[in-house]
Amino acid sequence: MEDICPDNITIDKAELPLFVLKELQVSVLRLDKLHPLISGNKWFKLRFYLEEAKRSGKKKILTYGGAWSNHIIATAAVCQLNGLEAIGIIRGEEPRELSDTLLQAKQLGMRLVFISRDDYAGKEIPASIRSEDYCLIPEGGFGNPGVKGAATITDYFKREDYTHICCAVGTGTMLAGLISKAQSSQQVLGISVLKNNRDLERNVKKLLNNTTTSPRIIHDYHCGGYARYHSALIGFMNEFYRHSSIPSDFVYTGKLFFGISDLAKNNYFPARSKLLLIHSGGLQGNASLGKGTLIF
Numbered sequence: 001m002e003d004i005c006p007d008n009i010t011i012d013k014a015e016l017p018l019f020v021l022k023e024l025q026v027s028v029l030r031l032d033k034l035h036p037l038i039s040g041n042k043w044f045k046l047r048f049y050l051e052e053a054k055r056s057g058k059k060k061i062l063t064y065g066g067a068w069s070n071h072i073i074a075t076a077a078v079c080q081l082n083g084l085e086a087i088g089i090i091r092g093e094e095p096r097e098l099s100d101t102l103l104q105a106k107q108l109g110m111r112l113v114f115i116s117r118d119d120y121a122g123k124e125i126p127a128s129i130r131s132e133d134y135c136l137i138p139e140g141g142f143g144n145p146g147v148k149g150a151a152t153i154t155d156y157f158k159r160e161d162y163t164h165i166c167c168a169v170g171t172g173t174m175l176a177g178l179i180s181k182a183q184s185s186q187q188v189l190g191i192s193v194l195k196n197n198r199d200l201e202r203n204v205k206k207l208l209n210n211t212t213t214s215p216r217i218i219h220d221y222h223c224g225g226y227a228r229y230h231s232a233l234i235g236f237m238n239e240f241y242r243h244s245s246i247p248s249d250f251v252y253t254g255k256l257f258f259g260i261s262d263l264a265k266n267n268y269f270p271a272r273s274k275l276l277l278i279h280s281g282g283l284q285g286n287a288s289l290g291k292g293t294l295i296f
């Protein structure tokens with residue numbers, strides 16, 4: 001498998017007619033180009049967890065995720081690259097046919113352990129593996145090592161070049177990392193991809209040890225809820241690609257671009273703002289959509 005290539009990361013312009021009209025300079029930090037499987041923010045969130053594992057001498061990583069989880073596939077791939085064993089605790093009963101994501105994770109050597117949705121909600125670890133000597137990485141790389149890793153995303157752009165840094169928000173780990181390194185004149189803006197996740201602000205504050213004021217998170221662009229979508233979102237993703245040649249995923253970055261463009265339409269950003277949108281990867285998840293839905 002190919003190695004992780006930070007040199008592949010680029011900053012691309014997104015010149016949509018709307019952004020030109022509103023006099024906004026919009027750029028996209030292409031973390032999706034880092035690696036086909038360990039794409040985007042997941043490698044950043046995993047890097048210090050891996051260091052911890054190496055330091056402790058543990059040879060096994062255990063983590064959690066759903067059937068199309070970017071975190072599961074990234075963990076499987078990163079463990080293979082680092083010669084570590086990987087165990088994935090997967091939400092729900094074992095399906096008759098594995099999703100592309102799980103199939104690939106398995107091919108990368110990850111041991112998949114399926115648990116019921118109830119047990120998953122309680123982050124139950126099955127008795128059969130409880131006694132094994134592993135390092136646990138929380139779902140989505142949530143937690144302080146994840147924040148510290150996500151903060152290193154800021155090494156890949158010049159902070160002073162942007163008035164706004166915008167990202168999609170799941171657990172809020174990436175957002176917390178970006179806030180921790182932002183300049184005081186700069187706004188870091190999160191677009192939540194979950195419906196009514198009202199604990200988010202508090203969780204992000206906690207990840208930052210309550211050192212900041214409430215983070216700015218917009219809750220209006222979940223498009224029906226986590227991993228849900230409507231035709232306007234898909235239409236927008238195709239349109240965005242037509243104008244910028246930048247592909248997005250329907251769970252995270254599609255909603256980010258969709259939300260930012262709607263905010264721009266409603267004059268949320270002052271003219272001449274310079275926006276950096278974080279392309280956090282996740283393109284592999286588009287495989288769950290029907291063929292022909294997206295033009296890329």
Ligand SMILES: *Cc1c(COP(=O)(O)O)cnc(C)c1O
Nearest residue numbers: 170171172173174252280281282
């Ligand atoms: C996991 C993920 C996110 C969310 O990151 P959090 O740190 O959990 O908020 C955003 N974008 C993509 C593509 C992801 O896979």
